[in-house]
Amino acid sequence: MKNFLLLTRPFENGIIVREHICCFLSEFFGTGMLLFFGCMGCVYYEVNKYNQWLSAFNFGLVVLIVVQCFGCCSGAHLNPVITIAAWIYNMLSAFAASLYILAQFTGAYCGYALLHLLLPSSLCTPNLCMTTLRVDITIWQAIGIEFCTTVALVWVTCGVWDPRNVRMQDSAAIRIGLTISALALAAVHTICKHK
Numbered sequence: 001m002k003n004f005l006l007l008t009r010p011f012e013n014g015i016i017v018r019e020h021i022c023c024f025l026s027e028f029f030g031t032g033m034l035l036f037f038g039c040m041g042c043v044y045y046e047v048n049k050y051n052q053w054l055s056a057f058n059f060g061l062v063v064l065i066v067v068q069c070f071g072c073c074s075g076a077h078l079n080p081v082i083t084i085a086a087w088i089y090n091m092l093s094a095f096a097a098s099l100y101i102l103a104q105f106t107g108a109y110c111g112y113a114l115l116h117l118l119l120p121s122s123l124c125t126p127n128l129c130m131t132t133l134r135v136d137i138t139i140w141q142a143i144g145i146e147f148c149t150t151v152a153l154v155w156v157t158c159g160v161w162d163p164r165n166v167r168m169q170d171s172a173a174i175r176i177g178l179t180i181s182a183l184a185l186a187a188v189h190t191i192c193k194h195k
Contacts, residue, residue, distance in 0.1 A: 064174060
């Protein structure tokens with residue numbers, strides 16, 4: 001992955017400005033792709049009767065693709081919590097982290113909106129790609145499970161960033177993508193309603 005320490009000062013010169021623009025666009029398009037293609041895998045088809053395994057693997061593979069495409073530009077955080085971890089890890093300035101988070105929210109919104117725009121209304125249900133809790137799971141239990149899966153994702157990401165793993169960056173996209181699939185499988189089968 002790229003060394004993001006050069007993004008610690010907001011606008012020092014033209015190179016830094018271009019770097020910030022490149023990172024903003026990478027996070028914007030990466031998060032947009034994540035929502036667009038990831039949620040497309042959650043579309044309910046009569047043929048497969050909505051298979052949770054399929055959606056979990058789909059999200060992992062989409063993350064793999066996005067990390068491979070945009071990891072060299074911005075690190076492909078795709079998640080504000082990962083960006084905050086990068087800020088705590090001293091890889092980003094507060095200014096750069098705020099740009100990343102703005103790009104992630106706007107990219108996610110645009111990706112989801114594009115999916116609704118391009119899907120036929122018969123496939124575009126009102127709660128497409130939204131988590132619906134099982135009746136025997138309380139909101140606090142779901143928040144706890146979400147917290148634990150997010151912490152696990154942060155740990156894996158920090159492990160990828162660790163300087164001792166610098167020789168293994170060619171497999172970073174695979175490691176993060178499979179982590180997303182594993183965490184999604186565990187969380188989806190635990191807290192979500194099955195159709």
